[in-house]
Amino acid sequence: MTTRIMIVYDSENGHTERLARSIAEGARQEHTEVLLKHVNEADVKELGNVDAIIWGCPGHFGTISSGLKSWIDKLGYLWAQGKLVDKIGAVFCTTATVHGGLESTLLNLITPMLHQGMIIVGLPANIAENALYGSYYGVGVTCPVETDPNGPPNFPTGDDLALGRSLGKRVAEMAGRYRSAARE
Numbered sequence: 001m002t003t004r005i006m007i008v009y010d011s012e013n014g015h016t017e018r019l020a021r022s023i024a025e026g027a028r029q030e031h032t033e034v035l036l037k038h039v040n041e042a043d044v045k046e047l048g049n050v051d052a053i054i055w056g057c058p059g060h061f062g063t064i065s066s067g068l069k070s071w072i073d074k075l076g077y078l079w080a081q082g083k084l085v086d087k088i089g090a091v092f093c094t095t096a097t098v099h100g101g102l103e104s105t106l107l108n109l110i111t112p113m114l115h116q117g118m119i120i121v122g123l124p125a126n127i128a129e130n131a132l133y134g135s136y137y138g139v140g141v142t143c144p145v146e147t148d149p150n151g152p153p154n155f156p157t158g159d160d161l162a163l164g165r166s167l168g169k170r171v172a173e174m175a176g177r178y179r180s181a182a183r184e
Helices: 015-027 044-049 066-081 102-115 158-183
Strands: 003-009 032-038 052-058 088-095 139-142
Touching: 003 015, 003 044, 003 066, 003 158, 015 032, 015 052, 015 088, 015 139, 015 158, 032 158, 044 066, 052 066, 052 102, 052 158, 066 102, 088 102, 088 158, 102 139, 139 158
Parallel strands: 003 032, 003 052, 052 088, 088 139
Antiparallel strands: none
């Protein structure tokens, strides 16, 4: 049986999209279908038909971007019907500065999942890519502000993308285990 994972992201300059793509890459395993959608393409009605949901955005002053927040605010009828209860959930974000609110953005992203009754999956310290980084609530990475408009963009680094792949893999594994246990 196939495990279905939907990754929904908001991205303004491609930073968060790159991180979302690395998460999707890590989640793609045998018997796993990954749906990767920009928030403008994602339909909340599809969420009832997936086993896991991962959402993320650029952090805006320590909280959820308006694009993703507007989309999350459409989940009320799913909440009223309990459609997302016991689904696996995970989150990710990017910020432009080192103290730009990574942890507060991740926690703000987790809160609506908890209201929905979802089971949150983070990154424990025993995952090699996270052992020294410490992104326990999900994946939060800093892409420094680009001060030179003619210079190369400061996209997530190779280590950042490895964290993303680790989160995707962990969510796929946990969703698969949970789905198998629920069938027994």
